[in-house]
Amino acid sequence: MGFPVSIEELRVGLDTRRAAIRGIDEELKRLKEQRETNELMADVLEGLMESWKHPDPGKYKDAYFFLSSDLKKRVVVRQFLAPGTKIYQNAEEWRSYDWSRPSRHGSFYFDGVPFYYPIIDVNDAGKIECPTCGQPQLVVEHYVQTYDSPEGDVWLKRQLIVCLDCDKITIHEKAVSDSRF
Numbered sequence: 001m002g003f004p005v006s007i008e009e010l011r012v013g014l015d016t017r018r019a020a021i022r023g024i025d026e027e028l029k030r031l032k033e034q035r036e037t038n039e040l041m042a043d044v045l046e047g048l049m050e051s052w053k054h055p056d057p058g059k060y061k062d063a064y065f066f067l068s069s070d071l072k073k074r075v076v077v078r079q080f081l082a083p084g085t086k087i088y089q090n091a092e093e094w095r096s097y098d099w100s101r102p103s104r105h106g107s108f109y110f111d112g113v114p115f116y117y118p119i120i121d122v123n124d125a126g127k128i129e130c131p132t133c134g135q136p137q138l139v140v141e142h143y144v145q146t147y148d149s150p151e152g153d154v155w156l157k158r159q160l161i162v163c164l165d166c167d168k169i170t171i172h173e174k175a176v177s178d179s180r181f
Ligand SMILES: [Zn+2]
Pocket: 130, 131, 132, 133, 134, 135, 137, 163, 165, 166, 167, 168
């Protein structure tokens, strides 16, 4: 199939190339969306393991927490704690926390779960129906400072319905504030 020898063949060649470009663009869009979903899922999963370790969740890094069944309180899920993780039982024990221990990324982190997070079973964590499959799915609170300035800060808090059946994260509720929630 050499170079076109007529205007008709030239047109066919042009149409074929344009159709190929459209197909590739669609595929790239699909891949980009897939990449974003995976990235957000990875952030969420990591946050669920790590966010309780941060003294000021959301200040330096996106924080993700499961919620109580009434969706009002941040909780830590027992099943997702590494074996042997220290759990501070009460305020008194918590006050004895030694702040001189090693820091990570230049900031302090908690070596055990602070007493103020209820530790619950994953089955008891708050759920909302996924709008895609209609099944109750776990809800994760996303909390982060999105803007930091002397004039004012912006904090974002939103509830995400995380459905691994649909491989989809749906924003359920969103709120913005100029101070910590
Ligand atoms: Zn779903």
